[in-house]
Amino acid sequence: MSGAKWDVAVIGAGPAGLAAAIAANKAGARVCLVERESRPGGILKQCIHDGFGLVRFGQKLSGPEYAWRDIQLAKERGIKLFTDTFLLELEAREEGFVLTLQNSEQAVFQIVTRALVAATGCRERSARQVFIHGQRPAGVYTAGTVQRLINIGGHLPGKNCVILGSGDIGLIMARRLTLEGAKVQGVYEIKAEPSGLTRNIVQCLEDYNIPLHLGATVTKVHGSERVEAVTISQVDENLRALPGTEEYVPCDTLVLSVGLIPENDMLLPLGVQIDPRTGGPAVDQLMATGQAGLYSCGNALHVNDLVDYVSESGEIAGSSAARFSLGKPDRPCHLPVIPQGDIQYVVPQKLDIAAGGQAVLYFRSARTIANASLEISAGGQVLLQKKYKAVRPPEMERIVLDLALLPPGTEELSLNLRG
Amino acid sequence: MEKMLVCIQCPQGCKLTVSHSGEGVSVTGNKCPRGASYAQQELINPCRTLTTTVRTAFVDFPLLPVRTLGEIPLKSVFGAMGEISRLVVKKRLRPGDVVLEKLYNTDVALIATDDMTMGEKYAKGSEDYGRDGILS
Known part of the structure; x- marks a missing residue:
């Protein structure tokens, strides 16, 4: 099989992939987008709540509206979109990447592309991954599954729900379940502080008198056919359940909102280096992975807090991929970016100083700090300082660095966050 | 205070x-x-944007995401949900199209936020049910 040739192929038509495809097309590349679902838009299709697009459009849009803007642009630009199409195999060869795809029209077929953008998003952490074992009664769902069932399928998965984890999707589903007539007993968070945005605590929980219990987790799920109840335990400072604090909470549904994991399984055969801190590939500011011609963006790169930044990274990845495919790119010259102090992670993990220009850096703090200060330094010189009233792990921070500030002969750049 | x-x-x-x-x-x-x-x-009077879905007459697009064009009083939210639950969209709408001029007892419109004309099934010509009027 020898397939059609493209300059840039993008895997995943969510917000990152759409932005990447549009940017690559604008840069003059012949682009195709590969999507496994029947419609583009990714997870935004089911995120019917509003609050998207404040940074990028200055407007509070719902998820489908946000996606629609990019879908319209992609259509106008005549970008080829394969829907209902699954990537079976990915190979790196001399002529570029060979993608073996499958759909109902062409059965199994191949395409060849010079540059590839992986915009595959993330997955939800499941019950097994938070050590909820034992019987597998019906009624245990991830928050995203509940969201899909209600908002796309029109099914109410339960009537009496307990939510484990205070991530934003869990908070939003607490409100959604309540609006659709279910009773939400409470949201239980193992940590001492909520992991979702404060505004969601207000507008999703407080507005509907849904209690938030901090320092508490589910230690047992009762029921064999269907969930009948959960046992809730308080935890100590090491997040271990405290004996004697068990509370039996009857419910028919347990909703898990316990974190997201970047989805990069398809890249593993290529031997791409994954940053254990982010779960995504290590990239430079052009979103280039260690594999020539392969770019990563969006939630596959690291889990973002706002879709606006997902789109931004997609744009960077798409235009970089087009430049790689069409031009003779300069040989990259990388220096590592080292997180120090209370930084949980930084993306990009390295800088290509040969590319010059500006680099957008995203980072998260490892803990909540009031009056934090960030220092970016290289070669013993402080290049940039910034003060923050407060930094919280759920909120991503973004900072732009002018690479012209780097002193000659720099070997590494460090970001240091302190309280 | x-x-x-x-x-x-x-x-x-x-x-x-x-x-x-x-x-x-x-x-x-x-x-x-x-x-x-x-x-x-x-x-x-606390006010909120309400986002939810409305049933449609189309098998390939059973639910249309909607939001209020502006905020409605928080205390009217459940009343509004009750009214919305009785609606059925019978025409393929696109983002911004008005589903209902005045939601519940407010002056706020309810608008579509997704594109029902999108998708492979529609492009291939699935059966189009209601051609007259938006709502039942």
Whole structure:
């Protein structure tokens, strides 16, 4: 099989992939987008709540509206979109990447592309991954599954729900379940502080008198056919359940909102280096992975807090991929970016100083700090300082660095966050 | 009297302090003017954008995501949900199309936020049920 040739192929038509495809097309590349679902838009299709697009459009849009803007642009630009199409195999060869795809029209077929953008998003952490074992009664769902069932399928998965984890999707589903007539007993968070945005605590929980219990987790799920109840335990400072604090909470549904994991399984055969801190590939500011011609963006790169930044990274990845495919790119010259102090992670993990220009850096703090200060330094010189009233792990921070500030002969750049 | 609020107008979530003495209401802690008007409104009559779905007559697009074009009183939310639950969309709408001019007992319109004309099944010509009128 020898397939059609493209300059840039993008895997995943969510917000990152759409932005990447549009940017690559604008840069003059012949682009195709590969999507496994029947419609583009990714997870935004089911995120019917509003609050998207404040940074990028200055407007509070719902998820489908946000996606629609990019879908319209992609259509106008005549970008080829394969829907209902699954990537079976990915190979790196001399002529570029060979993608073996499958759909109902062409059965199994191949395409060849010079540059590839992986915009595959993330997955939800499941019950097994938070050590909820034992019987597998019906009624245990991830928050995203509940969201899909209600908002796309029109099914109410339960009537009496307990939510484990205070991530934003869990908070939003607490409100959604309540609006659709279910009773939400409470949201239980193992940590001492909520992991979702404060505004969601207000507008999703407080507005509907849904209690938030901090320092508490589910230690047992009762029921064999269907969930009948959960046992809730308080935890100590090491997040271990405290004996004697068990509370039996009857419910028919347990909703898990316990974190997201970047989805990069398809890249593993290529031997791409994954940053254990982010779960995504290590990239430079052009979103280039260690594999020539392969770019990563969006939630596959690291889990973002706002879709606006997902789109931004997609744009960077798409235009970089087009430049790689069409031009003779300069040989990259990388220096590592080292997180120090209370930084949980930084993306990009390295800088290509040969590319010059500006680099957008995203980072998260490892803990909540009031009056934090960030220092970016290289070669013993402080290049940039910034003060923050407060930094919280759920909120991503973004900072732009002018690479012209780097002193000659720099070997590494460090970001240091302190309280 | 002082009241603490968290602004929900954007993800920043400014911590607002609202104090009213005599006639005036003063708001501090807001990083932008939206915080001040939010706090004032919150004291008088809390209002929210309502986002939900409306049933449709189309098998390939059974639910249409919708939102209010503006905010409605928080206390009207369940009444509005009741009204919305009785609607069925019978025409393929696109984002911004009005589903209902006046939702519940407000002057706020309910608009579509997704594109029902999109998707492979529609492109291939699935059966189009209601051609007359938006709602039943």
